[in-house]
Amino acid sequence: MNRSENRGLWLLLGLLAVFSLSLFLIPAFVIRPFRHQSERALGVAIAVKRIAPALAVAALVGVLALGARLWRSSSRWLRSGIVTALLLSAASAVLVRQNYFEWMFNPITTPGFVSAGDAHLGDKEMVMAVQIGQEARAYPIVQMAYHHILNDTVGDVPIVVTY
Amino acid sequence: MWKRTARGRELHFYLAGINNQNFLMRDRETGSWWQQVTGRAIAGALAGSALELMPNDELTFGLWKSEASQGQGRFLVLAPVPGHDDKDYDKKWEEEVAKYPVPLTFPGQGLKDRDVILGVVMGGQARAFPLAKVREASPVEDKIGGVPVVLVTGPDGESVRVFRSQWNGQDIDLYRDTQNDEKSDGKGDGENNGQSAGQAPKWRLLDSLGNTWNFAGCATGGPAVGQCLEKINFLKDYWFDWKNYNPQTTVYTH
Numbered sequence: 001m002n003r004s005e006n007r008g009l010w011l012l013l014g015l016l017a018v019f020s021l022s023l024f025l026i027p028a029f030v031i032r033p034f035r036h037q038s039e040r041a042l043g044v045a046i047a048v049k050r051i052a053p054a055l056a057v058a059a060l061v062g063v064l065a066l067g068a069r070l071w072r073s074s075s076r077w078l079r080s081g082i083v084t085a086l087l088l089s090a091a092s093a094v095l096v097r098q099n100y101f102e103w104m105f106n107p108i109t110t111p112g113f114v115s116a117g118d119a120h121l122g123d124k125e126m127v128m129a130v131q132i133g134q135e136a137r138a139y140p141i142v143q144m145a146y147h148h149i150l151n152d153t154v155g156d157v158p159i160v161v162t163y
Numbered sequence: 164m165w166k167r168t169a170r171g172r173e174l175h176f177y178l179a180g181i182n183n184q185n186f187l188m189r190d191r192e193t194g195s196w197w198q199q200v201t202g203r204a205i206a207g208a209l210a211g212s213a214l215e216l217m218p219n220d221e222l223t224f225g226l227w228k229s230e231a232s233q234g235q236g237r238f239l240v241l242a243p244v245p246g247h248d249d250k251d252y253d254k255k256w257e258e259e260v261a262k263y264p265v266p267l268t269f270p271g272q273g274l275k276d277r278d279v280i281l282g283v284v285m286g287g288q289a290r291a292f293p294l295a296k297v298r299e300a301s302p303v304e305d306k307i308g309g310v311p312v313v314l315v316t317g318p319d320g321e322s323v324r325v326f327r328s329q330w331n332g333q334d335i336d337l338y339r340d341t342q343n344d345e346k347s348d349g350k351g352d353g354e355n356n357g358q359s360a361g362q363a364p365k366w367r368l369l370d371s372l373g374n375t376w377n378f379a380g381c382a383t384g385g386p387a388v389g390q391c392l393e394k395i396n397f398l399k400d401y402w403f404d405w406k407n408y409n410p411q412t413t414v415y416t417h
Contacts, residue, residue, distance in 0.1 A: 031180045031187075036266035042182055046196050046206045049180075101178045106247065113239035116228050121240065123225030126321070130164060130219040134236035138227050142252045143241060148186055149199075150241070151167060151175050159217045160167040160176045162186070162199045 006073065013066040017085035020059035020092040023052040052096040060089040108147050113137070132157050139163075165202045165214035183266040185404060200398070201408060218396055222322040230379060269406040272414045276403040282412070283325060283397045285310045289409035291402065296415065297323060302337050302368060304328060305415060312395055313337050317378040318366035323399075326380045326392040335370040 030037060030045035037045075067082040074082065116138070121127075127138035132155035139150065144163035151160050167174045172192060179196065180187035186199040195207025202214035220227075224240075231238040243252065253259075265276040274280065280291040286308020297303050301316035301323075313328040315337070328335050367383065368376040374385030380392040398405065406412055 034263045037182045112242040114242045116238050119240040121224045125224045127224050129227050136238045138240045146251050158167045158173050160165050
């Protein structure tokens with residue numbers, strides 16, 4: 001391997017690591033709370049999120065291959081660079097598969113219900129109420145404002161309660 | 164609240180992101196992205212699909228209970244999810260949120276960005292009713308897209324419903340029976356909790372045809388007795404958010 005070829009591979013390694021990281025960071029930056037999302041930025045963020053799981057794995061494989069290729073000819077100092085690129089790409093491949101919005105707000109997987117008389121809820125608390133046929137439900141807003149989404153079935157009708 | 168079916172398929176939604184302080188959700192079945200407030204898919208296999216609105220009420224628990232006690236059927240309340248306590252179910256959360264900057268601002272129509280409005284869309288026309296004004300002047304009568312509507316604050320002074328103020332094809336004027344409900348109205352929204360169950364039946368609206376109406380929109384006396392007004396869906400929302408999704412909206416100003 002000559003020197004200039006090596007330099008090209010190093011550049012590629014660095015670019016792949018940055019690319020991998022941006023797969024996570026671009027949507028995370030665009031879709032952050034209390035900020036404005038323009039339609040275009042949101043479109044880009046969602047597009048990136050959709051392809052990120054596959055691309056992040058591809059980038060990780062690329063970094064692995066390049067790292068293996070460069071390892072033997074590298075000094076200890078350069079090897080730490082390879083390890084860093086690997087760690088970043090691996091972290092990104094994991095992070096793009098995580099839904100951190102669900103970490104924050106904990107989805108309701110199996111909703112529990114109580115009768116009106118058994119509910120520990122003040123009379124002034126607001127509820128979202130729905131009735132379908134003979135089935136009626138009250139969803140306390142104090143809970144919905146935290147979990148935000150609840151998949152339920154009321155009177156055989158599948159509904160999603162959102163707040 | 165939406166029916167979670169699209170293109171004949173049952174979907175399960177989960178929280179997936181945020182767009183101008185409005186949540187984005189995805190469905191487990193196709194991974195499509197949906198805007199919670201509009202019920203529309205904005206990306207993915209189901210892009211362009213729209214969920215059907217599930218008519219619902221936002222009521223105080225006291226009022227819901229008192230209506231439930233008069234109704235038939237199975238009435239259930241969502242229980243707190245185990246492992247979550249008052250720290251997560253933070254009642255001050257909305258007040259806290261209201262301190263954050265807004266992602267969008269729409270000055271010029273007399274409302275502040277975080278003013279709470281009730282948004283109604285009828286016949287392609289959108290109108291925002293400031294909640295404070297509805298509470299103060301209930302029942303508020305108006306016409307949207309040629310349809311007569313009435314916004315009513317309930318006996319608890321908090322809950323709001325919107326009805327089409329037409330019966331038998333005739334426009335009707337609704338007003339408060341102040342003599343009858345003065346007790347429940349006595350101290351504004353009052354601190355007297357248990358009022359709803361005991362005094363709700365006294366609260367009623369009158370119309371020019373001699374009918375009396377309850378907060379469910381059903382006639383309790385007069386020629387229309389036993390019949391109900393058509394309930395109209397509305398969205399309780401911050402002004403900036405409503406305006407963002409309904410750019411042509413007008414604002415109720417009477």
